[in-house]
Amino acid sequence: xxxxxxxxxxxxxxxxxxxxxxxxxxxxxxxxxxxxxxxxxxxxxxxxxxxxxxxxxxxxxxxxxxxxxxxxxxxxxxxxxxxxxxxxxxxxxxxxxxxxxxxxxxxxxxxxxxxxxxxxxxxxxxxxxxxxxxxxxxxxxxxxxxxxxxxxxxxxxxxxxxxxxxxxxxxxxxxxxxxxxxxxxxxxxxxxxxxxxxxxxxxxxxxxxxxxxxxxxxxxxxxxxxxxxxxxxxxxxxxxxxxxxxxxxxxxxxxxxxxxxxxxxxxxxxxxxxxxxxxxxxxxxxxxxxxxxxxxxxxxxxxxxxxxxxxxxxxxxxxxxxxxxxxxxxxxxxxxxxxxxxxxxxxxxxxxxxxxxxxxxxxxxxxxxxxxxxxxxxxxxxxxxxxxxxxxxxxxxxxxxx
Amino acid sequence: xxxxxxxxxxxxxxxxxxxxxxxxxxxxxxxxxxxxxxxxxxxxxxxxxxxxxxxxxxxxxxxxxxxxxxxxxxxxxxxxxxxxxxxxxxxxxxxxxxxxxxxxxxxxxxxxxxxxxxxxxxxxxxxxxxxxxxxxxxxxxxxxxxxxxxxxxxxxxxxxxxxxxxxxxxxxxxxxxxxxxxxxxxxxxxxxxxxxxxxxxxxxxxxxxxxxxxxxxxxxxxxxxxxxxxxxxxxxxxxxxxxxxxxxxxxxxxxxxxxxxxxxxxxxxxxxxxxxxxxxxxxxxxxxxxxxxxxxxxxxxxxxxxxxxxxxxxxxxxxxxxxxxxxxxxxxxxxxxxxxxxxxxxxxxxxxxxxxxxxxxxxxxxxxxxxxxxxxxxxxxxxxxxxxxxxxxxxxxxxxxx
Numbered sequence: 042x043x044x045x046x047x048x049x050x051x052x053x054x055x056x057x058x059x060x061x062x063x064x065x066x067x068x069x070x071x072x073x074x075x076x077x078x079x080x081x082x083x084x085x086x087x088x089x090x091x092x093x094x095x096x097x098x099x100x101x102x103x104x105x106x107x108x109x110x111x112x113x114x115x116x117x118x119x120x121x122x123x124x125x126x127x128x129x130x131x132x133x134x135x136x137x138x139x140x141x142x143x144x145x146x147x148x149x150x151x152x153x154x155x156x157x158x159x160x161x162x163x164x165x166x167x168x169x170x171x172x173x174x175x176x177x178x179x180x181x182x183x184x185x186x187x188x189x190x191x192x193x194x195x196x197x198x199x200x201x202x203x204x205x206x207x208x209x210x211x212x213x214x215x216x217x218x219x220x221x222x223x224x225x226x227x228x229x230x231x232x233x234x235x236x237x238x239x240x241x242x243x244x245x246x247x248x249x250x251x252x253x254x255x256x257x258x259x260x261x262x263x264x265x266x267x268x269x270x271x272x273x274x275x276x277x278x279x280x281x282x283x284x285x286x287x288x289x290x291x292x293x294x295x296x297x298x299x300x301x302x303x304x305x306x307x308x309x310x311x312x313x314x315x316x317x318x319x320x321x322x323x324x325x326x327x328x329x330x331x332x333x334x335x336x337x338x339x340x341x342x343x344x345x346x347x348x349x350x351x352x353x354x355x356x357x358x359x360x361x362x363x364x365x366x367x368x369x370x371x372x373x374x375x376x377x378x379x380x381x382x383x384x385x386x387x388x389x390x391x392x393x394x395x396x397x398x399x400x401x402x403x404x405x406x407x408x409x410x411x412x413x414x415x416x417x418x419x420x421x422x423x424x425x426x427x428x429x430x431x432x433x434x435x436x437x438x439x440x441x442x443x
Numbered sequence: 444x445x446x447x448x449x450x451x452x453x454x455x456x457x458x459x460x461x462x463x464x465x466x467x468x469x470x471x472x473x474x475x476x477x478x479x480x481x482x483x484x485x486x487x488x489x490x491x492x493x494x495x496x497x498x499x500x501x502x503x504x505x506x507x508x509x510x511x512x513x514x515x516x517x518x519x520x521x522x523x524x525x526x527x528x529x530x531x532x533x534x535x536x537x538x539x540x541x542x543x544x545x546x547x548x549x550x551x552x553x554x555x556x557x558x559x560x561x562x563x564x565x566x567x568x569x570x571x572x573x574x575x576x577x578x579x580x581x582x583x584x585x586x587x588x589x590x591x592x593x594x595x596x597x598x599x600x601x602x603x604x605x606x607x608x609x610x611x612x613x614x615x616x617x618x619x620x621x622x623x624x625x626x627x628x629x630x631x632x633x634x635x636x637x638x639x640x641x642x643x644x645x646x647x648x649x650x651x652x653x654x655x656x657x658x659x660x661x662x663x664x665x666x667x668x669x670x671x672x673x674x675x676x677x678x679x680x681x682x683x684x685x686x687x688x689x690x691x692x693x694x695x696x697x698x699x700x701x702x703x704x705x706x707x708x709x710x711x712x713x714x715x716x717x718x719x720x721x722x723x724x725x726x727x728x729x730x731x732x733x734x735x736x737x738x739x740x741x742x743x744x745x746x747x748x749x750x751x752x753x754x755x756x757x758x759x760x761x762x763x764x765x766x767x768x769x770x771x772x773x774x775x776x777x778x779x780x781x782x783x784x785x786x787x788x789x790x791x792x793x794x795x796x797x798x799x800x801x802x803x804x805x806x807x808x809x810x811x812x813x814x815x816x817x818x819x820x821x822x823x824x825x826x827x828x829x830x831x832x833x834x835x836x837x838x839x840x841x842x843x844x845x
Contacts, residue, residue, distance in 0.1 A: 267710055270672040297716075304718045308669055308710035314699075315734045316706045322724045332717045 050100040053184040054431050057176035057422040059091045059167050060084065060204045060211065061240070061354045063299040063346060064276060064283050065306040067254075068262040073124075074221040075200045078262065079272040080280050082212045083204045084356070085232065086240055087419025090385040093172035094425070095157040095180045096432040103152035109432075109439045110173070111158050124197040125178055126153075132187040132194075153181070156432040156439050161414070167242070168254075168348060174198030175205030179422035192226035208232045208420035210287050212280065232418040235290050239362050239386075241355040242414040243369065245323045252317050254349040261313040268309040275305065292358055296344030299356060300331070303346040319349050323373075323409045327353040330372055330403060334365065337400040363389040364397075366413060372403050373410040385415035452502040455586040456833050459578035459824040461493045461569050462486065462606045462613065463642070463756045465701040465748060466678060466685050467708040469656075470664040475526075476623040477602045480664065481674040482682050484614045485606045486758070487634065488642055489821025492787040495574035496827070497559040497582045498834035505554035511834075511841045512575070513560045526599040527580055528555070534589040534596075555583070558834040558841050563816070569644065570656075570750060576600030577607035581824035594628035610634045610822035612689050614682065634820040637692050641764050641788075643757040644816040645771065647725045654719050656751040663715040670711040677707065694760055698746030701758060702733070705748040721751050725775075725811045729755040732774055732805060736767065739802040765791040766799075768815060774805050775812040787817040 066081035106117045106126065117123075130149055157176060159169050178195040182188070196203035196213075203225065204211045209232040216224030261268045279298060286294035310317040320328075324347055331345045343357045343365050357365055366388050375382040434440045468483035508519045508528065519525075532551055559578060561571050580597040584590070598605035598615075605627065606613045611634040618626030663670045681700060688696035712719040722730075726749055733747045745759045745767050759767055768790050777784040836842045 266677055267669045267672065267707065267714075270669065270676070274672070275668055301714075301716050304716070305669065305714050308714040311713060312669075312703075312707050312710040314703050314706065316730060318727050318730075321727075325720050325723075328718060328720075 049102065050098050050435070050437050051184065052096060052098045052428070052431050052433060053180055054094065054096040054425040054428075055176055055180040055183060055422055056088050056092045056094045056425060057172050057179055057205050058088050058208070058419055059086045059093075059161075059169075059172045060201065061086060061167075061346060061348070062201065062204070063295070063356070064279055064302050065348075066201055066213065067306050067309060068258045068268055068272060069200070071219075071221065072259070074224075075196050076221050076224050077200060077213065077215050078268075079276040080213060080215040081201070081204070081276075082210070082229070082280060082283050083201070084210055084238070084240070084418050085205065085208045085421060087232075087416050088423070089419070090414055090416035091159075091161045091167060091172070091242075093157060093159050093169065093176040094430075094432060095155065095173070095176040097156075097177075097180045097184050098154040098431075098433045098437045099151050099184055100154075100437060101151050103154060103437060106152050106155075108155040109157070112439065117155075121174075121198050122177075125174065125181070125194055128194040128197060129178065129181045129185065129187065132182075132189055133185050136187055153184075154433055154437045155180075158432060167352075168199075168201060170199040171201040171205045174202035175422060178202070179206065183424055190222075190225055193221060193224065196221070196224060196226075206421060209234060209418055212284065228421075229284055230287055232420055235287070235418065237290075237359045238292075238418055239357050239359050240416045240418070241357065241362070241366065241369075242416070243327060243353040243355060244411045244414070245321070245327075245351040245353065246408065246411050251319050251350050257310065257313070257317045257349060260315075260317070261309055264314040265309050265312040267312040271305055271309055293341045296341040296356060299344045299346050307347065319351060320347055321351040323406065324351045324353060326372070326403065326406060326409065330368065330401065331355070333401045333403065334368060334397075337397060362415070363391045364393070366415070367391055367393050368397070368401065369410060369413065371398060372401065372405050374405055374407045375410070375412075376408055381412070383413050383415060385413075386417065388415050451504065452500050452837070452839050453586065454498060454500045454830070454833050454835060455582055456496065456498040456827040456830075457578055457582040457585060457824055458490050458494045458496045458827060459574050459581055459607050460490045460610070460821055461488045461495075461563075461571075461574045462603065463488060463569075463748060463750070464603065464606070465697070465758070466681055466704050467750075468603055468615065469708050469711060470660045470670055470674060471602070472664075473621075473623065474661070476626075477598050478623050478626050479602060479615070479617050480670075481678040482615060482617040483603070483606070483678075484612070484631070484682060484685050485603070486612055486640070486642070486820050487607065487610045487823060489634075489818050490825070491821070492816055492818035493561075493563045493569065493574070493644075495559060495561050495571065495578040496832075496834060497557065497575070497578040499558075499579075499582045499586050500556040500835045500839045501553050501586055502556075502839060503553050505556060505839060508554050508557075510557040511559070514841065519557075523576075523600050524579075527576065527583070527596055530596040530599060531580065531583045531587060531589065534584075534591055535587050538589055555586075556835055556839045557582075560834060569754075570601075570603060572601040573603040573607045576604035577824060580604070581608065585826055592624075592627055595623060595626065598623070598626060598628075608823060611636060611820055614686065631686055632689055634822055637689070637820065639692075639761045640694075640820055641759050641761050642818045642820070643759065643764070643768065643771075644818070645729060645755040645757060646813045646816070647723065647729075647753040647755065648810065648813050653721050653752055659712065659715070659719045659751060662717075662719070663711055666716040667711050667714040669714040673707055673711055695743045698743040698758060701746045701748050709749065721753060722749055723753040725808065726753045726755060728774070728805065728808060728811065732770065732803065733757070735803045735805065736770060736799075739799060764817070765793045766795070768817070769793055769795050770799070770803070771812060771815065773800060774803065774807050776807055776809045777812070777814075778810055783814070785815050785817060787815075788819065790817050
């Protein structure tokens with residue numbers, strides 16, 4: 042239900058999370074509907090650290106649909122945005138004709154103003170479009186009081202956005218149908234299922250902007266025979282194994298599969314022609330560090346995964362967080378001045394044993410990592426009750442716009 | 444026939460070339476016999492620039508087999524060395540029993556002294572073991588006057604050594620037999636077939652020694668499902684296409700296949716667990732430079748390939764060499780002092796158009812490339828007639844040993 046009315050404008054504000062895949066999505070079989078060539082699985086990160094916030098306002102007074110992203114007005118006619126608006130309005134029409142004729146306060150002809158922002162810098166290299174589209178679709182659904190399969194709508198904004206519609210551990214079924222109706226996200230387990238699981242985002246200094254994922258994955262589909270093999274012969278079994286590892290809270294299997302899947306995704310990028318590189322020398326050092334750390338303890342305590350950029354996302358368990366953060370600080374000594382190195386959930390300090398640092402035996406790389414965001418699995422999208430947090434003012438325009 | 448006798452010691456000295464694969468060998472199906480999981484194809488480089496030299500001396504006076512590599516005595520009991528000595532002696536026995544009993548000047552019980560060196564630094568990251576084992580086997584065969592299928596013997600020293608037994612364009616048939624008798628090298632075309640083809644070895648500054656290829660490829664076979672797919676489903680077709688491109692001197696197809704195959708090899712390294720990285724940030728910049736250069740001319744004029752290290756080997760045609768070298772110098776400005784940047788075949792100087800450097804539009808990376816070796820396809824192993832070039836002195840010990 043709409044929660045606030047001011048001068049015949051209705052406002053709803055919601056937040057939605059970032060998700061980090063442990064079985065990666067790379068490649069579409071349908072560009073328009075955003076249907077993937079393989080299923081995928083992700084962990085939803087906690088919104089206390091990373092979230093998108095969206096306010097949608099609806100009024101008979103608005104002359105046109107408009108959108109502002111991170112304070113800047115963007116083109117509302119972008120096809121993927123239009124897909125989401127069209128699909129959500131289709132659900133409204135369907136509900137009215139089916140069971141609730143005439144009961145809505147909102148006319149379908151009313152225009153919307155959308156304002157969205159992230160609480161994390163673009164530099165963090167996190168897939169802001171997933172959180173952003175999940176937030177848009179969820180907010181519109183609350184504004185227009187529609188229910189039903191919303192993940193298929195978010196999917197049409199940005200593929201992995203469908204997974205941000207749920208908290209905890211989420212799989213995106215690739216589906217078989219040409220119309221995409223069965224290409225939906227589903228929660229495997231809620232965030233409460235594995236309370237010890239922790240996530241560290243290691244933000245790496247990057248010199249160049251990498252190839253965008255939309256263009257990149259299309260080139261991979263067109264040119265990489267390894268990608269086709271991965272989608273058909275590797276991912277189905279890996280999805281089953283990953284779900285079992287999560288259900289059993291088996292970190293060793295979860296971590297190993299996560300690392301293997303990240304590496305295989307980047308391998309298919311390299312098999313693309315021309316090849317695509319997302320990992321840089323710092324990323325590779327993080328990979329080396331993780332394997333040496335685990336080898337020292339003779340078990341998988343820490344796992345890395347990389348999306349379409351050089352930043353590492355580390356999965357680990359609560360007892361290992363403080364030591365591993367200290368290890369990162371040791372081998373990537375941070376700048377002493379400037380912003381704080383560790384953000385998010387507090388991390389205890391420990392001193393490292395000489396035995397451990399000797400076993401890792403890597404050269405240090407000062408400033409290789411800019412900062413760490415410490416977080417954990419979290420819930421799905423939420424409505425914000427506090428009306429003072431609306432991003433749009435009483436006039437339906439951004440509060441912070443110039 | 445042995446060519447020199449001094450004080451009852453017989454000496455033979457030969458040289459053998461380096462080869463650079465354009466369809467890569469990675470993974471064995473038999474570790475002892477060194478049988479590969481896929482066929483491969485390489486270009487033999489000219490020995491005027493890069494070669495191994497080996498002198499073998501044989502005498503009743505020698506008490507044991509001994510070997511010196513690059514001036515340092517090594518363990519003769521190394522299994523692969525023993526394989527080569529055993530197999531070549533088996534050929535000698537076979538020849539004697541078959542058709543030439545008692546005619547040999549050399550007793551099978553005579554011991555050998557082997558001395559081998561490369562004219563290129565280990566830092567060049569070229570597979571010195573291929574040239575080295577090819578040279579050893581060829582030299583032994585000349586000393587002991589044996590003929591026959593020598594590439595299967597060189598293969599048992601180092602897999603890719605079998606391809607260095609021929610000049611020009613050489614394929615290594617993976618073979619089907621368990622005993623490896625059909626896993627042989629064969630010349631596709633001699634070096635004279637494609638006189639315009641040129642090779643540039645771009646020696647990159649590397650901070651660490653990468654994972655050795657023997658250990659690396661075994662881990663890949665054990666853990667990478669993409670490697671298995673590549674060997675079974677990709678390489679057979681690619682071998683056929685590559686041979687056709689060479690026969691037709693079709694550089695565009697040759698270059699594109701070469702780049703795709705290098706990328707796919709490195710993709711399977713990344714799909715290995717733990718992953719193996721041979722390319723570094725400089726390698727990636729070279730890859731980017733080549734694609735931008737080709738894109739500017741709307742044709743494949745230059746192609747890269749990388750083996751188990753960060754150094755780039757560039758294939759191109761004679762008319763493009765001087766410009767491309769200038770492009771490399773522009774984007775990787777060399778040190779002004781110190782050793783010369785360009786070694787090997789002379790390269791003309793040209794000035795670059797602003798249009799070209801603007802089209803490439805990359806940041807420069809001073810000293811990213813240490814030097815370039817300019818060369819071309821060349822012949823197979825050769826006997827050295829000049830006895831003053833023997834690496835072993837009249838006493839059967841290295842001339843240069845301490």
